[in-house]
Each structure stands twice: as C-alpha cells, then as structure tokens.
Amino acid sequence: MVLQFWQKSFKMKPDPDILKILKSSEFASGLKQEKLIDVLTQGRHARLESDDILFSQGDPAVSCHLVLKGRLKLTKLHEQGREAIVRYIDPGQLTAAIAVFKGSEYPVTALAVGRTEILSWNRKIMVHLMFKYPELAIKLLEVAVTRLDEIQTRYLELVAEQVDQRIARTLLRIMKHGGIKTSAGIEIPFPISRQEMADYAGTTLFTVSRTLSVWEKKGWIKSGREKITITNVHALVLFSEIG
Amino acid sequence: MVLQFWQKSFKMKPDPDILKILKSSEFASGLKQEKLIDVLTQGRHARLESDDILFSQGDPAVSCHLVLKGRLKLTKLHEQGREAIVRYIDPGQLTAAIAVFKGSEYPVTALAVGRTEILSWNRKIMVHLMFKYPELAIKLLEVAVTRLDEIQTRYLELVAEQVDQRIARTLLRIMKHGGIKTSAGIEIPFPISRQEMADYAGTTLFTVSRTLSVWEKKGWIKSGREKITITNVHALVLFSEIG
DNA sequence: TCCTCTGTTTGCGCCAACGCAAAGACCTGT
DNA sequence: ACAGGTCTTTGCGTTGGCGCAAACAGAGGA
Numbered sequence: 336m337v338l339q340f341w342q343k344s345f346k347m348k349p350d351p352d353i354l355k356i357l358k359s360s361e362f363a364s365g366l367k368q369e370k371l372i373d374v375l376t377q378g379r380h381a382r383l384e385s386d387d388i389l390f391s392q393g394d395p396a397v398s399c400h401l402v403l404k405g406r407l408k409l410t411k412l413h414e415q416g417r418e419a420i421v422r423y424i425d426p427g428q429l430t431a432a433i434a435v436f437k438g439s440e441y442p443v444t445a446l447a448v449g450r451t452e453i454l455s456w457n458r459k460i461m462v463h464l465m466f467k468y469p470e471l472a473i474k475l476l477e478v479a480v481t482r483l484d485e486i487q488t489r490y491l492e493l494v495a496e497q498v499d500q501r502i503a504r505t506l507l508r509i510m511k512h513g514g515i516k517t518s519a520g521i522e523i524p525f526p527i528s529r530q531e532m533a534d535y536a537g538t539t540l541f542t543v544s545r546t547l548s549v550w551e552k553k554g555w556i557k558s559g560r561e562k563i564t565i566t567n568v569h570a571l572v573l574f575s576e577i578g
Numbered sequence: 579m580v581l582q583f584w585q586k587s588f589k590m591k592p593d594p595d596i597l598k599i600l601k602s603s604e605f606a607s608g609l610k611q612e613k614l615i616d617v618l619t620q621g622r623h624a625r626l627e628s629d630d631i632l633f634s635q636g637d638p639a640v641s642c643h644l645v646l647k648g649r650l651k652l653t654k655l656h657e658q659g660r661e662a663i664v665r666y667i668d669p670g671q672l673t674a675a676i677a678v679f680k681g682s683e684y685p686v687t688a689l690a691v692g693r694t695e696i697l698s699w700n701r702k703i704m705v706h707l708m709f710k711y712p713e714l715a716i717k718l719l720e721v722a723v724t725r726l727d728e729i730q731t732r733y734l735e736l737v738a739e740q741v742d743q744r745i746a747r748t749l750l751r752i753m754k755h756g757g758i759k760t761s762a763g764i765e766i767p768f769p770i771s772r773q774e775m776a777d778y779a780g781t782t783l784f785t786v787s788r789t790l791s792v793w794e795k796k797g798w799i800k801s802g803r804e805k806i807t808i809t810n811v812h813a814l815v816l817f818s819e820i821g
Numbered sequence: 822t823c824c825t826c827t828g829t830t831t832g833c834g835c836c837a838a839c840g841c842a843a844a845g846a847c848c849t850g851t
Numbered sequence: 852a853c854a855g856g857t858c859t860t861t862g863c864g865t866t867g868g869c870g871c872a873a874a875c876a877g878a879g880g881a
Contacts, residue, residue, distance in 0.1 A: 411730060413738035415821070421730055433723045435716065442727045465712055472715035473678065473708055479722035480676045483729065484685045487654060487664055490733050494780040495656035498838065529859065537737040539839060544860060560847055560858060578658070741868065772829065785868060787830055803828060803877055 353403045360427025378454035383447035392444045396434040398455040405451025409443040420535040498538045499546045503575035505536040526561035596646045603670025621697035626690035635687045639677040641698040648694025652686040663778040741781045746818035748779040769804035
C-alpha cells in the first residue's frame with residue numbers, strides 16, 4: 336500500500352529499505368494507510384550528501400522533515416563557543432515540528448551523517464494536513480512529548496551523574512540508534528569522533544579519550560579512529576546504571 | 579464570553595483573576611471562544627493546598643492539567659538521590675500533555691507551590707476534544723515544542739556555563755515567572771529555598787548560598803530566609819549573558 | 822520569652838574533570 | 852613511499868565546585 340505512494344510520488348522503483356522504515360516508523364503508526372499515503376505524497380523528497388546542512392539554528396523554520404535513510408545530527412551552539420549534540424534523527428523519525436508554527440526559528444542545526452534521504456513538508460501543507468487528519472497532529476504531539484521526555488532525562492543525568500557514567504550512556508544511546516551486530520560485538524556504523532562523543536555526553540574530547548582508553552583495557556570496547564565496537568555490552572549497561 | 583463557561587461550570591461567582599488568566603493564556607489563544615468554552619467546560623476543576631502532590635513521577639499518566647491560580651513545581655528524581663526542578667507551571671499554562679497517550683507514565687512529579695487551582699482533562703475527553711477541534715491538538719503541540727525548546731536551552735547552558743552564571747539565569751527565570759515589582763526591587767512572591775534554587779540551577783545548596791552572598795554584598799539582590807528580592811536586574815542580566 | 826526546628830552561612834579540605842601541550846597514530850592524495 | 856592533515860592519546864598542572872561540619876539566624880509554638 337505504501338508502495339502506491341512511492342510510485343505516485345517518485346515514479347521510480349521503491350527502495351525496499353525505505354518502505355520497511357516507513358511502515359514501522361513512529362510517524363506512520365496510528366495513521367490509516369490511505370491517510371498516510373496522502374500525507375506522504377504531499378511531502379517533498381530530497382537527498383543530502385554527508386555533512387550537508389539541512390537547516391541552521393536561527394533560520395526561519397519553514398519545513399519539518401522525516402528521515403527516510405541515513406541520519407541527521409541535531410546540534411545546538413552556545414555563544415561562548417561550546418556545542419552540544421541534542422540528538423540524532425534516525426530513519427523513520429521526524430524532526431523540526433516547530434516549523435508548524437508561524438514566525439519560529441529552528442532552535443538547532445541539522446546536519447546529515449552520511450548520505451541521507453528525507454521527506455519534507457512546509458508549514459502550510461502540514462497545517463492543512465493536520466486539520467484534515469487530527470490524528471496527524473496528535474502523532475506529532477506524541478513525537479514532541481517523547482523528545483521532551485528524552486531530553487529531560489538527559490538533563491537529569493547531566494546534573495546527577497559523573498562523566499564516565501554519562502559517557503557510558505552516550506555510547507549505549509549511539510549504539511541503540513544505529514549499532515549493528517558483528518562477530519566482534521556491536522559496531523557503530525558511522526564515523527564518530529571523540530569530540531562528537533564529548534558534545535553528546537556534555538564533556539571534553541580529552542575526558543572521553545581517557546575514559547574509552549580505560550574501557551578498552553578492560554576489554555569492554557575496541558576503538559579506532561572515529562570507530563567504536565562495543566565488545567561487552569553488559570558491563571557497559573551495568574556501569575551506566577550504577578556508575 | 580469565558581464567563582459563560584465559568585457560570586455553567588462552577589455555578590459560582592467567577593474569579594476575575596482567573597478569567598483574565600484564561601483569556602491571555604498560551605492555552606486559550608488560537609481557539610475560538612465557543613470552542614474554548616466547550617473545552618473548558620469539559621475539564622474538572624480542583625483545588626490544591628500548598629505542597630499537595632498532583633501527580634508523581636512513575637504514576638500512570640491519566641490527566642493533563644491547566645493551572646488557573648497558584649503554581650506547580652515539576653521535579654524529576656534520579657535514582658542516585660539527586661533531584662532536578664524541571665520547570666514551574668504558572669497560571670494559564672498547561673502540563674502533562676503526555677497523558678493523552680495510552681499507557682504512559684508521568685515523567686516528573688508535580689507539587690503545588692501555594693494554594694493552587696487547576697482544570698483537568700482525562701485522556702478520553704482530551705482525545706475526543708482534539709479530534710473535534712484539531713486546533714486544540716495543534717495548540718498542545720505548540721506547548722510541547724515550546725517546553726522542548728526551553729529544556730534544550732537549559733541543557734546547553736548546563737553544559738556550557740559556569741555555576742554562577744547558571745544561578746543568575748535561574749534567578750531571572752524565577753523572577754520572570756512570578757516576580758512582582760516592589761519599591762525595593764523585584765520580589766519573588768513565593769518561598770524559595772537555597773536547595774530549590776540549587777535543584778533548578780543544577781548545583782548544590784552551598785554553592786547557591788555562597789553566590790547569593792557575593793551578589794548581596796555587591797548590592798544586586800537582597801535575600802532572607804526563603805525570600806529573594808532583586809535590586810539590580812540589569813547587572814544580573816548582564817552577568818547571566820556574559821558570565 | 823525562650824526553645825526548637827528548619828533553613829542559611831562560611832571555613833576548610835579535596836578531587837573530578839578540565840585545559841594545554843606534545844607526541845603518536847592513522848588516513849589521503851600525489 | 853612520503854607529506855600533510857586530522858584525530859587520538861597521555862602526562863601534568865590547575866581549579867571550580869563539591870561535601871562536610873559547625874556556627875548562625877529567623878519563625879513559630881508553648
């Protein structure tokens with residue numbers, strides 16, 4: 336059924352991965368097939384190269400976006416230089432719901448991690464669709480509330496936990512988002528630097544490096560240049576919870 | 579017009595303060611009068627004494643709430659003891675939109691600061707209303723997105739700024755929420771302890787105390803037991819921005 | 822008025838985490 | 852194979868902010 340959307344929309348062979356993503360995404364669930372297709376058909380498809388910037392913090396927020404393939408990294412910049420990674424947006428996930436509201440600005444910057452495909456709706460279309468299908472608005476609300484819960488949890492972690500515990504959580508989060516199982520353990524399939532880990536965990540590149548070194552000696556992980564494989568998930572999980 | 583709701587709903591003399599709040603609230607704006615009244619009429623009115631707990635972190639989320647009078651303090655507890663103040667909910671503001679989604683739990687605890695009046699809707703009613711008035715769902719989405727932006731900003735501050743700068747921001751935030759102008763400066767009209775300030779700023783009672791002492795010597799504030807008056811807003815604002 | 826309870830201040834010691842610098846590892850293009 | 856760039860590691864010194872303890876100060880009740 337979603338196939339219909341694909342054919343109508345792109346007039347090319349559907350990518351089976353994307354079809355699967357769409358069907359199981361946070362976005363699609365709760366919308367009846369025909370409605371979903373209507374919604375999807377009105378989105379604009381786009382491809383991004385790695386490191387392309389989809390939108391920048393402070394830009395007028397005009398469109399919200401659904402990731403079909405690849406990944407978006409959302410970062411927020413502080414005047415005093417420091418940058419924080421707010422979250423990654425994985426395939427099937429939606430971002431920038433703020434674009435629905437007139438006069439708003441993107442509060443973060445979105446950058447493609449690897450080649451990325453997205454579907455975008457501008458405000459007018461999205462508002463129209465939400466009036467047509469209230470369940471769509473409710474779905475967006477659900478997404479926003481989920482994001483809210485996540486960041487509140489991380490806020491609390493930042494306040495309550497030690498760096499190494501937070502680094503463990505960060506690593507596990509990245510793993511959950513995109514990790515793939517290999518014979519050696521669970522591997523992060525996209526390049527991630529110490530600096531990025533630091534920006535995600537709210538610490539510095541040095542501290543991350545030191546911490547990962549220790550874990551490598553303990554045999555919990557194997558790491559190289561912008562590459563991490565978790566070899567003892569259990570130990571890491573335990574550590575992330577108990578500290 | 580909102581008066582109609584009041585009379586129908588409570589069969590008593592409307593509180594002019596509450597009427598004013600309702601009309602100018604984030605919640606009411608964007609809803610046509612008749613629709614607003616319909617929505618309000620279906621809420622359940624309740625009064626809370628100071629320190630009453632409206633809901634607790636982990637409880638099944640059954641209702642969302644609009645504050646009419648008083649204030650709610652939302653806190654989130656970490657297993658390892660520490661507590662963070664997530665935000666205050668002021669008159670006219672809505673909270674716990676999460677209750678709209680089946681099977682979810684409150685991610686925070688809500689406690690009344692002073693005598694507080696609220697209007698509550700359970701899930702079934704709220705979902706029904708959102709289908710009836712899609713603009714209501716969109717309004718809730720706007721609220722959620724606003725909250726999201728706020729906490730992301732505070733998250734970044736926590737990562738990027740020094741304690742005293744964060745304490746300044748905290749003080750200013752509390753001031754903006756409920757501060758009242760007096761001859762001596764702007765006063766926080768509800769009791770707030772050093773511990774609470776610390777939980778809000780993500781630090782400890784001691785650090786807050788030391789910092790406030792310094793500012794008092796500088797003449798920026800005057801403070802007593804659970805009481806703060808800001809006498810030099812400008813200096814504080816500057817400090818909160820530059821550090 | 823005094824006593825108690827709860828919140829606040831301040832001195833002191835400490836350490837987790839930062840910041841810098843310099844060396845090392847790895848990757849890419851020529 | 853080498854050069855130049857980028858990312859990572861590690862040692863070392865520094866320090867912001869924490870934690871404890873003890874003294875202090877209002878506020879309310881008996």
